[in-house]
Amino acid sequence: MTCTETQTTPAAPTVLGTIAATRELVRAARAAGRRIALVPTMGALHDGHLALVARARELADLVIVSIFVNPLQFGPNEDFARYPRTLDADLAALAGSADAVFAPAVDEMYPAGASQTTVHAGQVGELYEGASRPGHFDGMLTVVSKLFNIVQPDVALFGQKDAQQAFLVRQMVADLNLPIEIEAVRTVRELDGLALSSRNRYLSESERVLALTLSASLRAAVEASARHENVAAAREAALARFDQQPDVRLDYLVIVDPATLLPLEDDATGDGLILVAARVGATRLIDNAPLTFSTTPAG
Numbered sequence: 001m002t003c004t005e006t007q008t009t010p011a012a013p014t015v016l017g018t019i020a021a022t023r024e025l026v027r028a029a030r031a032a033g034r035r036i037a038l039v040p041t042m043g044a045l046h047d048g049h050l051a052l053v054a055r056a057r058e059l060a061d062l063v064i065v066s067i068f069v070n071p072l073q074f075g076p077n078e079d080f081a082r083y084p085r086t087l088d089a090d091l092a093a094l095a096g097s098a099d100a101v102f103a104p105a106v107d108e109m110y111p112a113g114a115s116q117t118t119v120h121a122g123q124v125g126e127l128y129e130g131a132s133r134p135g136h137f138d139g140m141l142t143v144v145s146k147l148f149n150i151v152q153p154d155v156a157l158f159g160q161k162d163a164q165q166a167f168l169v170r171q172m173v174a175d176l177n178l179p180i181e182i183e184a185v186r187t188v189r190e191l192d193g194l195a196l197s198s199r200n201r202y203l204s205e206s207e208r209v210l211a212l213t214l215s216a217s218l219r220a221a222v223e224a225s226a227r228h229e230n231v232a233a234a235r236e237a238a239l240a241r242f243d244q245q246p247d248v249r250l251d252y253l254v255i256v257d258p259a260t261l262l263p264l265e266d267d268a269t270g271d272g273l274i275l276v277a278a279r280v281g282a283t284r285l286i287d288n289a290p291l292t293f294s295t296t297p298a299g
């Protein structure tokens, strides 16, 4: 008897281009009592996205990844047209981890053109990313609501890299009583600290080095807070990294209360979150890190 080694190729996810086909898959899964997870993305997948998918696998029986570059969340001078669209590579990356990919065309999601009915992100939606990208969070929450209604997942996963987005999705789910658990997954980074982001592929080699200013500034603030320095000192430590790199154009740098996303007072104690956005060449990047402020040295 001969022994043949069988090589198993990971199963490619089912590709769904229409809302009807997605609803059909979801209906069958529900009928079989399966728990459904949704991972919303804009594609150009990297290991950060795959960490969300891996976590989804732990939480659900059916993992659906959506890939849709949502025009509603891009401003007129932003990168909607040039945003990377890499569906074949994305499907290969998801083989063996996602069960299905919902990748609709724009007119499948918005058959009548821009949606007349939209979700408004409220006060926090006007700050930071919302101040720099007016309308961005209304567009993001509108498409996320549509995806939630199409897939009706038990759980949806978002990256902590987009901390304000994750906050606003949780706020929407609470405000509108949506029966969906939201799970935030910590930021996946390169070894040198750069947060993985689809937009990193816009960076030249020298810009990639400059982009490290964002994570370095976060580290400086975290280290200051670990030395029991206050919010103002941690912010100064982070800002100093940008002073040393005039080629990196700071958009905002703020230390907020993670429970409200509003700026922390200079003498606040407890948990904080430092949020930063900056431009390197033509590329706009964001990052954030948790930190804790205490008045007494740890024993």
Ligand SMILES: Nc1ncnc2c1ncn2[C@@H]1O[C@H](COP(=O)(O)OP(=O)(O)OP(=O)(O)O)[C@@H](O)[C@H]1O
Residues within 6 Å of the ligand: 040, 041, 042, 043, 047, 048, 049, 051, 052, 157, 158, 159, 160, 161, 162, 185, 186, 187, 188, 189, 195, 196, 197, 198, 199, 200
């Ligand atoms: N480095 C990362 N670690 C963990 N999650 C991430 C990371 N980068 C993105 N995500 C999450 O993946 C989801 C889809 O994000 P998206 O497709 O916009 O990718 P992105 O890398 O954030 O792209 P962009 O460069 O446009 O910001 C979001 O919930 C986002 O927070």
Ligand SMILES: CC(C)(CO)[C@@H](O)C(=O)[O-]
Residues within 6 Å of the ligand: 040, 041, 042, 068, 070, 073, 140, 143, 144, 162, 165
């Ligand atoms: C959540 C999302 C897929 C909505 O378009 C997008 O904002 C993103 O990729 O973070």
Ligand code: BAL
Residues within 6 Å of the ligand: 073, 162, 165
């Ligand atoms: N990653 C958040 C989606 C956006 O930048 O439009």
